[in-house]
Structures are given as structure tokens and as C-alpha cells.
Amino acid sequence: MKQVFHYFAPCPRGLETVLAQELAELGALGIAPTDGGVAFHGDWQLMYRANLHSRIASRILWRLVERSYRSEDDIYKAARSIEWPELFPVSCTIKVAVTGVGCKLRSLDFIALKVKDAVCDSFRAACDERPSVDTAKPDIRVHVFLTDRQQTIYIDTSGEALFKRGYRRETGGAPLRxxxxxxxxxxxxxxxxxxxxxxxxxxxxxxxxxxxxxxxxAPGRWRNFAFEHFKQFDAIVWNETKQLSFAAELxxxxxxxxxxxxxxxxxxxxxxxxxxxxxxxxxxxxxxxxxxxxxxxxxxxxxxxxxxxxxxxxxxxxxxxxxxxxxxxxxxxxxxxxxxxxxxxxxxxxxxxxxxxxxxxxxxxxxxxxxxxxxxxxxxxxxx
Structure with a gap:
């Protein structure tokens, strides 16, 4: 039986309904549109397909932890509970981004530092090394979303935003995404x-x-994705996914x-x-x-x-x-x-x-x- 993972696909606000339709066509289950994106679940190969084929999603985020919090320490503990060294190698660079809606804690930047510390502490405990931070072009992006009492920690499977198809050569003053x-x-x-x-x-x-x-x-046919750095990455299945896509082209x-x-x-x-x-x-x-x-x-x-x-x-x-x-x-x-x-x-x-x-x-x-x-x-x- 295939393992089921929980994902969230952010998108430009106003496109949630059509993104939900697109994800359903790709085989997603448990589809739940919300303001600014769509939650869904499915197996690992669905995540490959969603990254390769979604024309509307901005990213495909894999949900790792969801629980309540009251303080920055609660967020650190939630991040520290994740076995980060089992997800990607220490040689990968990282970046942590935090978004809050109704969050009453004093500083989202401070929370980002706490989560970064949790990731690095996890690696130090496992291999006595820590990943480097790269805020410009990291290999791995960690996203933290906070409401007034709930925290959700995701790892970004996409890398660069999905609207960056990889073909663009020329832009106008403010090109439409x-x-x-x-x-x-x-x-x-x-x-x-x-x-x-x-x-x-x-x-x-x-x-x-x-x-x-x-x-x-497929809009993602020219580019690479963050999941290619994951330890669970299956190059054979990914290649099969791409070959099926190429074979369906007209x-x-x-x-x-x-x-x-x-x-x-x-x-x-x-x-x-x-x-x-x-x-x-x-x-x-x-x-x-x-x-x-x-x-x-x-x-x-x-x-x-x-x-x-x-x-x-x-x-x-x-x-x-x-x-x-x-x-x-x-x-x-x-x-x-x-x-x-x-x-x-x-x-x-x-x-x-x-x-x-x-x-x-x-x-x-x-x-x-x-x-x-x-x-x-x-x-x-x-x-x-």
C-alpha cells in the first residue's frame, strides 16, 4: 500500500477553485481549497506530477508537522522533532521562511532563526555537522505558517517558484506571472x-x-526541483514520470x-x-x-x-x-x-x-x- 503524504499548493489568490480542479485531474485526493491555496494528499509520485504539470500552483509544499503553539520554544520543539537528516543531506543549503496570520509572537524573523537552529541542531546531533544557510538560492526551503494558535511546518518540494518555468529569455517592465x-x-x-x-x-x-x-x-519540463535533493528521491520513478509526460505531448x-x-x-x-x-x-x-x-x-x-x-x-x-x-x-x-x-x-x-x-x-x-x-x-x- 502506497504511503500517503499531505501537501499544500499556494497560488495567486482568486485561483483556488481552478487549482483544485487541476489537482483533481492530476489524481490528488482530499482536496480542500482555502484562501491562497489548496490542501490535498496523495502518494510521492503525485508530488512529482504536481510539480511537473501544475500550471497554476506557486509551489508544492509537503506538510511535516502541524500542532498548536504558545511560544517560540513550542515552535522550536516542533521543528526539532522532525528528523531532518533523514530528509536531505547536510551538504544542502537551507533557508527558512515564516508567514503569520494573526500570530501574536513578537518577531517572525526571530521564529525563522529558531527553526533554523532546530534544523541545524538536528544535523549536529546526527552527524556533528550543520547545513549552511543560503538566502538567495538555497537547495532546501523550509516554510513555517502560523495562525494565532496553530503552527504548520512544510518542506518545499519545488525549489524555485513554479511560475519560473525555466524558458523565459526576455521580459517586459512587469511581466505577468x-x-x-x-x-x-x-x-x-x-x-x-x-x-x-x-x-x-x-x-x-x-x-x-x-x-x-x-x-x-508540461510547464516544468525545462527545470529542476528541490525534491531531487531529498533522500527519498527516486530517480527511476521521476524519469518515468517525465517520459510519460513527453510521450503525451502533441x-x-x-x-x-x-x-x-x-x-x-x-x-x-x-x-x-x-x-x-x-x-x-x-x-x-x-x-x-x-x-x-x-x-x-x-x-x-x-x-x-x-x-x-x-x-x-x-x-x-x-x-x-x-x-x-x-x-x-x-x-x-x-x-x-x-x-x-x-x-x-x-x-x-x-x-x-x-x-x-x-x-x-x-x-x-x-x-x-x-x-x-x-x-x-x-x-x-x-x-x-
Whole structure:
């Protein structure tokens, strides 16, 4: 009988439901969405699959201890009870991160030091050595989550955050995180046999994620993971997991994915990312103004992360842009479903269309909206 482990997959807030659906498709059990992520359980190979295939999770954390606490010493004792030398070799570098919601203890940084001491004391007792700390690129990350009375200690099986796919070559000023883009595509209900257009594609994040979905390419296929340092790591099973994934790919899949931008340098960055992700053949890029371009094909899905401004002059420019975006949708995209993801909540009013759905999402700590517009001719215009 396979051993069952308990995991937690954090994700951008607002994507918990679609992450739960994705994990269920990967074979996860006991799925329990909560604010900011999804708890689940399964065997060791499920953890491999989740890291390799999840497009929406930020990390896959393996829960080691969960118990109540009253003081920093209680947290030290919980961390010290874990047999760390049985999990990874002393040669691995470590980092401890602590997050608290309602925690009444004086310092999360001090708690991180106590947990680090517990890990090092465990190794000293076992082998008279201790692992080194590396806060930049550690081999092993330990995550501690505290509520007002409960502590949970995890070891991170992913390493670098999962939105770091490993293909990206070029970025814009503030590129959309890959797992947020993938989650938005899922919220939009986009299917690989539907046309997709991003008319302000930037560095191409939506386009790459869509092409990976269409070609059934795992988002983690280019990168390494922290679990490869674990003593329980089974290289044979991991290789089998990857080979099954590669065998399921559709390298010659027919796609109708389109992107455009009005700046040649931006298009060059998008093209570099598409090529690095091995999906350059799946996407049609062209230089075009989002306000003037036509729909590339029969009805499909338009998805866009338009610019938003902080300075007054930027907001004045956007005040004029948003109504023109609404006009372009009405004139050229009848029958399409359009999705605008933005941190500028004025868009809903200024675009002068009736949103059929508004989804609250967070880009880090920044509250955003995903607005859905179903472009049926003659029915979307708001009265002026």
C-alpha cells in the first residue's frame, strides 16, 4: 500500500477553485481549497506530477508537522522533532521562511532563526555537522505558517517558484506571472481548439501558456526541483514520470493562437520567449495597434493585460484608451469572449460595456479584476 503524504499548493489568490480542479485531474485526493491555496494528499509520485504539470500552483509544499503553539520554544520543539537528516543531506543549503496570520509572537524573523537552529541542531546531533544557510538560492526551503494558535511546518518540494518555468529569455517592465496567466486562461474557459488573441501581448506570457496547453507540454519540463535533493528521491520513478509526460505531448498540434503589439522591440521579446519555450510555430505574431487590428478568425477568446497607470499623466492617457478599447471590441469582435485583467478598477466604467462577469484576483498583494465581456452585436453597450 502506497504511503500517503499531505501537501499544500499556494497560488495567486482568486485561483483556488481552478487549482483544485487541476489537482483533481492530476489524481490528488482530499482536496480542500482555502484562501491562497489548496490542501490535498496523495502518494510521492503525485508530488512529482504536481510539480511537473501544475500550471497554476506557486509551489508544492509537503506538510511535516502541524500542532498548536504558545511560544517560540513550542515552535522550536516542533521543528526539532522532525528528523531532518533523514530528509536531505547536510551538504544542502537551507533557508527558512515564516508567514503569520494573526500570530501574536513578537518577531517572525526571530521564529525563522529558531527553526533554523532546530534544523541545524538536528544535523549536529546526527552527524556533528550543520547545513549552511543560503538566502538567495538555497537547495532546501523550509516554510513555517502560523495562525494565532496553530503552527504548520512544510518542506518545499519545488525549489524555485513554479511560475519560473525555466524558458523565459526576455521580459517586459512587469511581466505577468506565468501561473496567473495560466489560471486566467482556465477561468476564461478557453479550450485549445478555440482561437485565442492577445492584442497587447507584451513579452508573450498568455501566448506561451496557451501554446503549452495546446501542445500538452508540461510547464516544468525545462527545470529542476528541490525534491531531487531529498533522500527519498527516486530517480527511476521521476524519469518515468517525465517520459510519460513527453510521450503525451502533441508537438504538431494545430493551433489558432495570435498575438500582437505595436512595438517591434516588444514583439522581439515575445518571439524570443516563444522560441525558448519551443512553441514558436504555434503562435502568429504581428505588429499592430490593439485599437485598429481586426479579429484574426472566427469567434474565439480575447485575453489582455492592458497597461495601467500610477502617475496622473498615465491615468489621463488611460481615460482615453479604455473607451476606445470598448469601441474596438464592438466594431471588430462580435461573437468573441473578451477578458481584461487589470489593477485599474476604473476600466469597468470607462470601457462603457456591460461586464458579464467580474472575478477578483490578486497579483501578489495588488488587488485586480478579471472582466469578462461577451460580444454579442448590439447588446453590450452601456447607456452614456
Amino acid at each position: 506565468e501561473n496567473l496567466a495560466a489560471g486566467i486562461l482556465r477561468l476564461a474557459g478557453w479550450k485549445a481548439d478555440e482561437p485565442l488573441l492577445d492584442p497587447m501581448c507584451g513579452s508573450g506570457t498568455f501566448l506561451v501558456e496557451a501554446a503549452l496547453i495546446a501542445k500538452r507540454m 508537438p504538431n498540434a494545430t493551433c489558432a493562437i495570435y498575438g500582437s503589439d505595436d512595438t517591434p522591440e516588444v514583439l522581439a521579446a515575445a518571439r524570443a520567449n516563444l522560441t525558448a519555450a519551443e512553441v514558436g510555430d504555434a503562435v502568429v505574431l504581428e505588429e499592430a495597434d490593439a485599437l485598429e487590428r481586426n479579429a484574426p478568425s472566427q469567434p474565439g477568446v480575447l485575453v489582455c493585460n492592458p497597461p495601467y497607470g500610477i502617475r496622473l499623466e498615465e491615468q489621463t492617457w488611460l481615460d482615453a484608451l479604455y473607451p476606445m478599447l470598448g469601441n474596438a471590441l464592438k466594431q471588430r469582435f462580435a461573437g468573441w469572449r473578451a477578458y481584461y485583467f487589470t489593477a485599474d478598477l476604473r476600466l469597468a466604467k470607462l470601457i462603457r460595456l456591460s461586464a458579464s462577469k467580474r472575478t477578483v484576483l490578486f497579483n501578489g498583494a495588488l488587488e485586480c479584476r478579471l472582466f469578462e465581456y461577451r460580444m454579442v452585436a448590439g447588446t453590450n453597450r452601456k447607456p452614456t
